[in-house]
Amino acid sequence: MLPKAWQTSKLRSSQRVKGNRIEAWGRVIKPAQVRTTPSGTAVLRTILECGKDGDELALGVVMTGEGVQTTAPCITPGNRIRVSGRIRNVARAKAGGGNNGSGRDWIGATGIELVADAVELLDQQASDS
Secondary structure, three states: OOOHHHOOOOOOHHHOOOOOOEEEEEEEEEEEEEEEOOOOOEEEEEEEEOOEOOEOOEEEEEEEOOOHHHHHHHOOOOOEEEEEEEEEEEEEEEEOOOOOOOOEEEEEEEEEEEEEEEEEEEEOOHHHO
């Protein structure tokens, strides 16, 4: 039985959240890094600043699949983009000879990142116009 604070019995089934969806927009603050996995999947990573002045929020963005090669050139620092996808929890680790048998030392910090399904370019830097 869930603690009373976690129970959602007041919500009708049509009101319950199904899945994990997010849409965020803001300025790119880190150039896109594209890497290829051993299986051949392209992976794009960047950081999106989506907070207001004085209320900063930077989210890591990850995109995989066929669209990576065409999207990467458009994701440059200063460009405004809109990203839709889902949020996932990630554990931060550093390379080393860890005690857990994985060959990594765990830093102990966790964070979130946005796994993008779609990326839309909203505008470009004034210098690119």
